[in-house]
Amino acid sequence: MSAILESFDDISKSAPEPIYQQIKSTIQQRIASGDWTAGQKLPSENELVVALDVSRMTINRALRELTQEGLIKRVHGLGSFVAEAPRHASLIELQDIALEIEQHGKRHSSQVLVLDSVAAPVEIAAQMQLPPGRPVDHLRAIHFQDEIPIQLETRYVNPVVMPEFGQQDFTRVTATAYLLQQFKPDEMEHRVSAVMPDRTLRKLLSMPDGQPCLQLNRRTWSNDQVVTCVTLTYPGDRYELGARYATDEYQLR
Amino acid sequence: MSAILESFDDISKSAPEPIYQQIKSTIQQRIASGDWTAGQKLPSENELVVALDVSRMTINRALRELTQEGLIKRVHGLGSFVAEAPRHASLIELQDIALEIEQHGKRHSSQVLVLDSVAAPVEIAAQMQLPPGRPVDHLRAIHFQDEIPIQLETRYVNPVVMPEFGQQDFTRVTATAYLLQQFKPDEMEHRVSAVMPDRTLRKLLSMPDGQPCLQLNRRTWSNDQVVTCVTLTYPGDRYELGARYATDEYQLR
DNA sequence: GTAGCATACTTGTATATACAAGTATAGCGT
DNA sequence: ACGCTATACTTGTATATACAAGTATGCTAC
Structure with a gap:
């Protein structure tokens, strides 16, 4: 006691x-x-x-x-x-995939495909509430659970807010973990959808034909600016998003 | 003022x-x-x-x-x-689909395919924390947004807790709305996944070939008993789950 | 005119206190 | 042996109070 x-x-x-x-x-x-x-x-x-x-x-x-x-x-x-430990990734909290995998007793590794600065395409600019063409940092990485690809991360970061982002080594620390260290998000938006992967995506995630992907899109604000927006793509047969929580009170709205 | x-x-x-x-x-x-x-x-x-x-x-x-x-x-x-109104269905709250559709200015209607009592199959029994074979109420309904099918609802209900469920007319009031009136959930679990529809499902949801579905599985507890577990299946191209919220504080766990 | 300060109002947090109500247990009387 | 009650402990809610700290506004000194 x-x-x-x-x-x-x-x-x-x-x-x-x-x-x-x-x-x-x-x-x-x-x-x-x-x-x-x-x-x-x-x-x-x-x-x-x-x-x-x-x-x-x-x-x-x-x-x-x-x-x-x-x-x-x-x-x-x-x-x-x-409480009983939730078995799945939480939809509610911001979770570092490396931590999540390791908490399930598996090994996490990741591979950075792209890390550069690009002129924001229109959809991304709209998502980030920036004028189109404005330079944004761009990251594309795959995360593995015991050598099996489990998540493709496509991320854009506002360099005005996070100037050092492009200089990091994201094989050692994940982008999520880095960003969480750097700032405290005060607002988030999540969107979840189901999509069919194209050939490139299928290859990257080692997926068989005809399997869908679960796609999570997240935008994160700090001081009313979009700091980062990320698309996480999971093989539909290897992953499930979930959340369990007490409802002190719920509401219809 | x-x-x-x-x-x-x-x-x-x-x-x-x-x-x-x-x-x-x-x-x-x-x-x-x-x-x-x-x-x-x-x-x-x-x-x-x-x-x-x-x-x-x-x-x-x-x-x-x-x-x-x-x-x-x-x-x-x-x-x-x-705050700004969230544009999508909330993942966090229990939302009545009829209300949600009407809030977007569309018309909701629904069609009940099945409403009966069955002996719980093993997976359902496990989900509902009941012995297999125990009778449970079973509902299958399609929800339309302006005559377009947008959600297939497959629901099981514990008749011990909700004895009147089987006698309701779910064309007039949705099962979600009815259940929300009847009890106050004190715990919920959500699981989201991407699946490929089989032929039956494709037909019910009027979906083209090769399109994935977004599937939301929800269990709801009251007094430590599973009251209902429901699988909501959405056409991947017509729906998106989302949530936006302030993060007073977030955490890594 | 303008910079800087004082002020009034706001939310954010912390405390001490009080009572209500739910749960388990020990002990009593029968 | 059984059922009831008293009790001790728990969380749930409500209040009054206090101070800290952020924001906007208006006034003052220059």
Whole structure:
């Protein structure tokens, strides 16, 4: 029990990050690391109050938001518990494919096909809310899970916001991981569709004839500017997007 | 200004629903009805405090959660504003297809192909966490947007939880709408995949040869029981799933 | 005129407190 | 042995209060 509470050592009241966020991050890390396993009971709010010397409302907010994000489950009158781990890539969160693959116990590798700067074609310019022809960084890479191609990443990046992007080595760190380090997205848009691959795409993803692809298009904003827009293409037979979460309240709109 | 505040008439402190939820619902309705338009400024927290005679923390919680759900946007030091309307079906929320189609100004109709009770096949039983062979209600329906087929719905329902399901007329009200009236889901799971339609499916959806389908599988829990699991199949060329939302904070896990 | 400062208003976070309501358990009486 | 109750602990919600920090506006000094 006290072993669990020791995880919360580095909560600082004068940190730039708010306290409730620090608590959330700590719990997230413990769960992600496999340190806390599914079904395990978390300390009660009151235990955390005395352990962290923080108001109960602050802890309540942290745990409530974690519940909404599906990381923990709370039962009125009983306690808080680590939720079952979702088996699929999350549609909700921004996830680094390398991390995701490794969390499933497989090996990730990637190959950069293209990394250059191009004049934005009209569709891309429209997506990025830039005038057409404006230079944008362009990346095309394949990601492998145990040597099997599982994702084609086609990404455009606004060089005004991310000037160093073109100089990175994306075989060692994925573009997603790099970008997440560099900025904090404040808005995202996801679009999911099913498409048939052309011959090039089929070859790149080692796909048999007649198999569809699942395509995820994501735009990411920071300070009301589109920082990056990316198209992730998955072989339909090898991948599934998914999400599972608690619905504290849902709505029709 | 006061016209806006009049929307909050029916907030009751003794209602079974919590106050913050009533506030959320009120705002959601006003936005959904088109009453409040994108970009419009909402009353400040303090204005709502005096208007509703409710603590600021309660209002703060309502607005904070609406922000997280992408319905409104808040700017520190400036105010709260109605967010831009998302253009696509949301992956996050449970959406009634009839409503969604009508919100795009089109006409919705649907045709029930099958509505019966069957012994649960093994895959369905597994999905619904029931013993195989247990009777489950089974619905198969096509949804049309302006006479064009746009979604095939294949649904299984746990009759223990929803005993009246088999007796409904699903040409007048969709199964989603009916179920949403009947219970409050407390957990959901979504899986999205790309599949090739077989001949039957191609015919039902009036699809040309060689076109893939986007398939959304959703399970819905209430009180830790699977109430319903549904597979929604869309023609790949006529539909796109999407979501856009603010990321108050995102995380890698 | 303009730069800079003061101010008023906004949201963001944190606290202490209170009561309601759900769950499990120990212990009592029969 | 069985059922009921009291109790202790849990989460859920609501309030009043406080301070921090961001934004816009208007005023003042130059």
